[in-house]
Amino acid sequence: MKDNELDDFFKESLKDEEITPNNLLWERIEQQLDEQKIIPIKRASKKWQGYSIAASIALILGISVMFYQSQQELSLENNAQILTEEKNSKVPSEITEESLQTPTELPKKVPSPQSLLANVTSAKVSRSPTRDANHSQAREARSKEEQHIDYQENNYTETAIKQKKLAPPIALEVSIPRHLVMTDMEPSTQSMVLSEYPEMSTPRSAPRANLFTKVLNAVASTIDIAPDKNLRFSNDEEGTLRINLVSTYTIHTN
Amino acid sequence: MNIDSVWQGCKHADRKAQQQLYQYFSPKMFAVCLRYAKDYAEAEDILQTGFVKVFTKHELYDGRGSLEGWIRRIMVNVAIEHFRKHKMQFVDVDHEADTLTSSLQADQSHYQDLMQLINQLPVGYKTIFNLYAIEGYSHKEIASMLQISEGNSKSQLSRARDWLKVRIIKEENLGS
Numbered sequence: 226m227k228d229n230e231l232d233d234f235f236k237e238s239l240k241d242e243e244i245t246p247n248n249l250l251w252e253r254i255e256q257q258l259d260e261q262k263i264i265p266i267k268r269a270s271k272k273w274q275g276y277s278i279a280a281s282i283a284l285i286l287g288i289s290v291m292f293y294q295s296q297q298e299l300s301l302e303n304n305a306q307i308l309t310e311e312k313n314s315k316v317p318s319e320i321t322e323e324s325l326q327t328p329t330e331l332p333k334k335v336p337s338p339q340s341l342l343a344n345v346t347s348a349k350v351s352r353s354p355t356r357d358a359n360h361s362q363a364r365e366a367r368s369k370e371e372q373h374i375d376y377q378e379n380n381y382t383e384t385a386i387k388q389k390k391l392a393p394p395i396a397l398e399v400s401i402p403r404h405l406v407m408t409d410m411e412p413s414t415q416s417m418v419l420s421e422y423p424e425m426s427t428p429r430s431a432p433r434a435n436l437f438t439k440v441l442n443a444v445a446s447t448i449d450i451a452p453d454k455n456l457r458f459s460n461d462e463e464g465t466l467r468i469n470l471v472s473t474y475t476i477h478t479n
Numbered sequence: 480m481n482i483d484s485v486w487q488g489c490k491h492a493d494r495k496a497q498q499q500l501y502q503y504f505s506p507k508m509f510a511v512c513l514r515y516a517k518d519y520a521e522a523e524d525i526l527q528t529g530f531v532k533v534f535t536k537h538e539l540y541d542g543r544g545s546l547e548g549w550i551r552r553i554m555v556n557v558a559i560e561h562f563r564k565h566k567m568q569f570v571d572v573d574h575e576a577d578t579l580t581s582s583l584q585a586d587q588s589h590y591q592d593l594m595q596l597i598n599q600l601p602v603g604y605k606t607i608f609n610l611y612a613i614e615g616y617s618h619k620e621i622a623s624m625l626q627i628s629e630g631n632s633k634s635q636l637s638r639a640r641d642w643l644k645v646r647i648i649k650e651e652n653l654g655s
Contacts, residue, residue, distance in 0.1 A: 228640055232612035235643075238593050239613055243506035244513060250523055251501055255494070257531050 298443035486546060490537050497534050504547065505530070508554050514597055514609050515558035525561055529554040555614060559624055562606065596646055604639035611636050 480499065488496025509526050516522035532553050540549050597605055606625070610616045611632075618636075622629040 231640055236613050242510040242590050244510045245506045246509040246526055254527050254530050
């Protein structure tokens with residue numbers, strides 16, 4: 226028998242033979258297929274877990290950065306408020322001190338054109354004793370000063386009203402509830418206006434922990450500071466909302 | 480039964496289609512597995528692993544050649560993997576089954592006679608004879624599949640043939 230014949234003999238005899246396996250074997254295959262199905266799901270869930278971990282880390286980082294920035298803004302705003310308070314508290318005290326001082330010294334210190342004119346006229350016409358003249362001058366000056374202070378007060382209240390009137394457009398533009406904006410704007414205007422009336426300045430309520438209000442407070446505080454602050458904001462910040470608010474407000478107040 | 484539509488179902492992991500494919504091909508494939516396995520249980524293991532591979536790696540069938548040929552190839556590969564796992568070595572076997580099995584009887588079918596002969600072959604001979612003579616692989620292919628040299632494949636094949644020839648002649652003599 227040749228090699229080829231042997232090979233063909235076996236090949237023809239065996240190649241197309243069919244032997245039905247045990248019926249239970251299909252059940253075993255089904256079972257194994259079910260087990261292998263679970264593996265991809267587990268892998269997918271592991272993948273998903275990895276993604277979720279990465280996403281949560283990114284979220285935490287983002288929130289912490291936001292908080293850090295808002296805290297910085299808040300401290301900046303607090304500093305600004307303290308500064309303005311100091312300024313405002315200094316000015317009225319000086320004024321009151323001056324107004325409460327003995328009237329004799331005042332004209333010498335602050336010779337207003339009216340008082341000088343009065344001095345001249347009084348000297349020309351009546352030639353009354355210098356002390357009397359001084360007294361009358363002082364009285365006049367005092368009344369003038371009082372008037373001036375009144376005028377100043379009126380001016381401040383006017384500006385306050387102006388500002389309050391102008392506040393709504395901002396609220397509309399940013400589409401924030403109006404009461405929110407008003408409450409946030411008030412501290413700054415109060416610090417400016419109500420410090421003139423010590424009896425009216427109510428103790429300032431503690432700033433809300435709300436992030437949104439913090440940001441708005443920071444914006445409100447920057448309005449009070451020099452115009453270069455606004456410039457800094459427009460340069461640094463990427464968000465358009467805050468920049469627009471600041472710029473529009475400054476335009477309105479100017 | 481349209482085997483193409485069944486295969487399409489298998490691609491979408493349709494369990495019913497998978498069962499139909501199994502029922503269609505398992506008798507032929509089980510015969511293949513039996514030629515390579517040392518016993519019935521091992522042939523069942525090879526068949527199970529082979530069909531799971533067919534269902535889970537269906538994307539590896541590119542449509543060239545027959546589906547049956549592809550499945551058969553998977554079965555053969557699984558059988559060889561099986562040998563490797565069990566550290567079966569395709570080295571020359573010193574001892575040969577010197578006695579002709581007495582189980583060869585006149586009433587047994589031709590197939591069973593031959594299967595018995597095949598199964599009596601030492602593992603190394605049997606595998607290479609199966610691959611070369613029945614499946615039609617070349618010595619080069621066999622060498623890479625079994626990670627042996629081509630010369631080793633050739634020499635084992637010739638020994639397997641000699642071994643079988645002796646038994647067939649003996650059988651013929653007994654039968655006559």
